[in-house]
Amino acid sequence: MERQVVFIVFLLLNFTALASELILLDSQSPQTQAIWVYTSWERHGLVGSEIKLYCSFFSWRWLSEDVSFSWSYKPEAAKDSISIFHFARGQAYVDNKGPFRDRLEFVGNPKRRDGSILIRNLEYNDNGTFTCDAKNPPDIVGRPSSVKLLVFDRVPTRAGVITGAIIGSVLGVVILILALYYLMRFLVARRVLSLKKGKKKSGKEGSQQRQVGVKDVLTYLQLEILES
Amino acid sequence: MLILLFAIVILHIAALVLLFVSTIVNAWVSDNGSTADLWQNCSSSDTGVHCVVGYTGEWIQAVQAMMILSIIFSIISLFLFICQLFTLQKGGRFFLTGTFQILASLFVMSGAIIYTVKYRDWISGDASFGYAYILAWVAFPLALISGLIYVILRKRE
Numbered sequence: 001m002e003r004q005v006v007f008i009v010f011l012l013l014n015f016t017a018l019a020s021e022l023i024l025l026d027s028q029s030p031q032t033q034a035i036w037v038y039t040s041w042e043r044h045g046l047v048g049s050e051i052k053l054y055c056s057f058f059s060w061r062w063l064s065e066d067v068s069f070s071w072s073y074k075p076e077a078a079k080d081s082i083s084i085f086h087f088a089r090g091q092a093y094v095d096n097k098g099p100f101r102d103r104l105e106f107v108g109n110p111k112r113r114d115g116s117i118l119i120r121n122l123e124y125n126d127n128g129t130f131t132c133d134a135k136n137p138p139d140i141v142g143r144p145s146s147v148k149l150l151v152f153d154r155v156p157t158r159a160g161v162i163t164g165a166i167i168g169s170v171l172g173v174v175i176l177i178l179a180l181y182y183l184m185r186f187l188v189a190r191r192v193l194s195l196k197k198g199k200k201k202s203g204k205e206g207s208q209q210r211q212v213g214v215k216d217v218l219t220y221l222q223l224e225i226l227e228s
Numbered sequence: 229m230l231i232l233l234f235a236i237v238i239l240h241i242a243a244l245v246l247l248f249v250s251t252i253v254n255a256w257v258s259d260n261g262s263t264a265d266l267w268q269n270c271s272s273s274d275t276g277v278h279c280v281v282g283y284t285g286e287w288i289q290a291v292q293a294m295m296i297l298s299i300i301f302s303i304i305s306l307f308l309f310i311c312q313l314f315t316l317q318k319g320g321r322f323f324l325t326g327t328f329q330i331l332a333s334l335f336v337m338s339g340a341i342i343y344t345v346k347y348r349d350w351i352s353g354d355a356s357f358g359y360a361y362i363l364a365w366v367a368f369p370l371a372l373i374s375g376l377i378y379v380i381l382r383k384r385e
Contacts, residue, residue, distance in 0.1 A: 157284060161289070167297055
């Protein structure tokens with residue numbers, strides 16, 4: 001009973017500490033709060049297929065009505081980026097003049113802080129960096145996040161995937177075989193023990209002690225098959 | 229008997245060391261100034277040795293997996309040998325130890341074979357095979373012989 005009380009008091013103290021921390025953070029000057037935008041680091045796409053570029057944000061403020069997302073694109077060898085997508089006040093504006101006209105679609109859900117876009121019919125010229133910038137007024141100070149798009153005609157296997165798969169499967173098979181073998185040995189030993197007990201009850205002398213081996217496992221399997 | 233055991237353990241450890249060196253050292257293929265192995269391609273210039281990540285095809289990953297598996301099985305076989313030395317009854321054979329060592333030798337053999345067959349995929353020009361590749365081929369018969377000795381050996385004394 002005492003320990004439960006101590007535990008409850010401990011939890012309450014933790015909650016109050018956490019709550020006071022949050023209140024302190026909120027009452028600090030707005031410049032210390034920032035909006036954190038996050039996207040993937042790198043995406044691989046196949047020529048001709050479609051790819052979804054994910055963008056979301058974290059903000060200390062509640063979601064406002066004026067939440068906005070902007071995507072811009074910088075080709076691989078270029079220095080400037082062009083704007084390809086903008087979402088503001090519930091309306092999505094998609095690129096209709098640039099390299100992505102008729103290929104871009106907004107598939108995000110701003111109410112769930114999701115500002116993802118979908119690009120169809122990937123081309124080799126789509127290689128480059130896509131930058132997502134999200135704003136949640138009054139929380140507007142933050143750094144946009146970039147995702148690098150690589151377009152392949154054949155998606156290359158990542159380093160180490162096949163290596164790990166081969167190693168894992170071989171070791172798994174070996175462990176399985178060993179486990180089965182020792183399980184069989186254990187079952188055979190049990191059966192030998194029960195047989196010996198039966199023999200002793202009927203008065204005969206027990207056979208000499210010897211280790212259970214492969215022959216015993218095979219005999220046991222034969223007996224099981226005959227009985228079933 | 230003790231000398232025999234000692235010699236067998238030395239052979240086993242020699243095979244294991246060869247496996248380690250072959251897997252780790254960057255010398256499977258060497259050109260003038262640049263070497264490559266299963267993991268990296270290195271080139272030495274005036275500023276020093278500069279290495280980049282190697283290829284990521286399926287076959288090179290298979291060779292990587294085979295070499296690592298052979299090392300793992302060889303180490304397990306060494307542990308099993310020490311274990312069975314104390315627990316095996318008189319007249320028994322080191323079957324488990326021998327099996328694992330023979331499996332290790334088979335893995336290194338298949339790794340070396342895959343590398344030999346497929347090396348044109350990732351090495352071009354007139355590059356020659358380096359010493360790590362040769363060590364892999366030498367480790368294969370050493371491990372095989374040591375595994376067979378374990379299977380034939382009977383525990384005496």
